[in-house]
Amino acid sequence: MDASITLQDLAALVGGTLIKGEGGERINGLNSLQEAAAGEVTFLGNTRYLKALQDTKASAALVPPGFSEGAPDGLALIGVENPTLAFSSVIKFFGPKSRELNMGVHPAAVVAASAVFDRAKVFIGPCAVIGEGTVIGEGTVVHAGAFVGADVRIGTDCVLHANSIVKDYSVIGRRVVIHSGAAIGTDGFGYELIKGRHQKIEQVGIVQIDDDVEIGSCTTIDRARFGKTWIGEGTKIDNLVQVGHNVVIGKHCILCAQTGISGSTKLGDYVVMGGQVGVAGHLKIGSQVTFLAKSGVAKDYPDPGAYTGYPAKPLMEGRRMLAAPAKIPELLERVRELEKKVGELTKSGN
């Protein structure tokens, strides 16, 4: 992080306007509101951080366009439409530069003879394995140790990170990112109990992942029993998430870490799940449904809205429900008191 930039150039870099401050002042780093030091730039991503902005030791901040009130005197301000997003450019400027990746197949990669891709326009890292009949689009990067099975189709400009796994017959769209340790297309979990033994139900379907999906580390997405397990366009899945067989996830959903979705459940578009949410199988979750962290979902939720708790209830009701048990000891006391009084009244009344 040895780079530095003037405020003027910084404003231009983020496509913003210098609201306050000397255009020639140099900025030599970046940090959060709380941790920034003099000489660094920070950003106000949300008005609830106003207090932190007032206390920041940064020399400059990206703020919403009209913003001016409430900033400390010495703080230079650059107005920009979306400070959080604009800060990504700042991060790119100051952040460590990724090493250049030269496309091509590493000599220690193991590529099946019948795999189809342009060896000059794809990167296959050392110890990565590409199976028979697999097709890979231009610009796609398969990092070291990643396993791509047979008859897989991968679109253009994807990134399969080190030691990620994509099994046979999976269909991957364009610009899909699969992080390390994720396992795509492993068998679904299905058995029939026959004479005291769990007999495996054959799992021969596939996983289809549409364009612009990102899948976190050590996340598991099972192949369908038949047909497909399907992750819709633009959906983002965090680490350690379980997606069961024949699950269909709509477009632009967000699934946070350690959430699990059981087999055959279908999600609409723009569904959001916090961390550690559990969803039973064979359910239908409508578009724009949000489940807060740790929710338990055991029935259909067709209507948009936020839900919390187990069983998940609409937000306000669910919050009351989560808070309710804390009120029981006092409630018990009040009922005891009532019983005493009513007992006395009954006695005196007789």
Add this chain to the structure above:
Amino acid sequence: MDASITLQDLAALVGGTLIKGEGGERINGLNSLQEAAAGEVTFLGNTRYLKALQDTKASAALVPPGFSEGAPDGLALIGVENPTLAFSSVIKFFGPKSRELNMGVHPAAVVAASAVFDRAKVFIGPCAVIGEGTVIGEGTVVHAGAFVGADVRIGTDCVLHANSIVKDYSVIGRRVVIHSGAAIGTDGFGYELIKGRHQKIEQVGIVQIDDDVEIGSCTTIDRARFGKTWIGEGTKIDNLVQVGHNVVIGKHCILCAQTGISGSTKLGDYVVMGGQVGVAGHLKIGSQVTFLAKSGVAKDYPDPGAYTGYPAKPLMEGRRMLAAPAKIPELLERVRELEKKVGELTKSGN
């Protein structure tokens, strides 16, 4: 899926009887009741799907032997003992054919000199690593990138999927399937706090996995502190499950995704755990105990039966318990009302 088959041959394939329909009619695919189209075969796995059967667009369905009422007019019916299981044969017939696997050791595999197996009767994929002194039975397949440590014993006809991990001294039975990213035999989690520092308690035991066990992707099974962590015959474990050190799991158990079992807990046979169940350490869970999803288990459960909630209660009680907090706001209102009335009564009574 270019294959097709006559109804007559389909009935023979599944060992069933054509109850209704033209034996010569051709079927060219398969699907679920909801998603099947004309020309496809489906199945009735459970009578609660009768409504879906009535609405199906499929041309044929596998149904229980005596079944006839309630099916739509044009739907051919094949009677068979277990339609769900029988459908596996149909899936195999129509599903993608797995590529033939030629036994042998891939040139890019790394096999220790002292490993013992018949190189013509075992498959070791590229970048798979087999440690010193390890013994592998005939018919076993170790896929690409899998790691098998030293002094491991693996029985016949096992499958270790790509990038799975089996560490030193593990003992694996016959027909065991270990999915991608699963880590078997890593250290248990045990420390003693000595003068403010967590000092590691040595973990030198093993993991033993008996015949016909299947272990899901990214599931972790820790080696015992000493002795063994033991997974009984026929038990099936889903993805992202944690099995702590010295845990003993009986025969024919089912553990669904993201469940965790803490150290030294012992399960009987035919135990079933839904997803995201958490079990504390040093407990005893009897045979034929079922815990529903998200249950919290913090004491012994010696008696067979289904339990739910945290702390887990017998099914009916547990369900009432999970529903109970939703009743508290109304209960509070009723107590407030009672207090008002009793206050008035007390006043008027005095």
Add this chain to the structure above:
Amino acid sequence: MDASITLQDLAALVGGTLIKGEGGERINGLNSLQEAAAGEVTFLGNTRYLKALQDTKASAALVPPGFSEGAPDGLALIGVENPTLAFSSVIKFFGPKSRELNMGVHPAAVVAASAVFDRAKVFIGPCAVIGEGTVIGEGTVVHAGAFVGADVRIGTDCVLHANSIVKDYSVIGRRVVIHSGAAIGTDGFGYELIKGRHQKIEQVGIVQIDDDVEIGSCTTIDRARFGKTWIGEGTKIDNLVQVGHNVVIGKHCILCAQTGISGSTKLGDYVVMGGQVGVAGHLKIGSQVTFLAKSGVAKDYPDPGAYTGYPAKPLMEGRRMLAAPAKIPELLERVRELEKKVGELTKSGN
């Protein structure tokens, strides 16, 4: 386990004193109190196992120094400061001996030309990959299939187990252990919703792991958005744990399996989390805070102490809260009874 040792030598081995028993008696194995057989040594790790000690079939036991009452007649006793810890020496003596590891780089390892380490004093296993510019300290072992990215710094005497992943720019201290399948330094989970699409927020920070940290199998620790995700000295993390971007974990913390900590949350020192705990983002957890298994943490907890439940409450209150829903059916009954009586009183009063 063919070794045997006299009681006298055993006492010397653990640095203890033979309280009771014949010094020349030979011990040929070890086991837990419950499972030990004649000829074996066991240990009393906690006085709550006194009953098990009385019933043990072992021939000898490690016990606290002054201990003598309550042990069965034939049981030899060796007094030692910390029986649990001392037993580790016994385990090492009887346990399987790990194969000698000869330092050096395996010919099937893939090491970038610009990586910096002493090839005679580091072990790099087969199919392990070391990226450009990475520095590795003496005595460090990188097992088979492990991936170490570019510009990583790893201290001395670390162990990276098979198929573990450490991504670019990570900084790893000394004596750090990373178990199989763990993924360190993958992207944080951050998006901005722009015109209906989740646009990725660049993640360019690093992960820093300080000395003596141990990280379990398939645990994921995300790199910071900028700055660092930081695991403090001596902290131990179990399997399948999620640590979000910019999380700071203090020194000597314990995080049990399947726990998840959301982005930017900060933990003090000696924080303990049971299994499956969920912690929301941007929170502050003070030193010496303990959350019991399955706790849900959605606000700051500055004060030391144990907490349980969701939302997590101080231990006693939390336990009452978890038990409370079970009391509601009875409470409802009592309120119904009161309403009846009050109704009658009101009627008769009028």
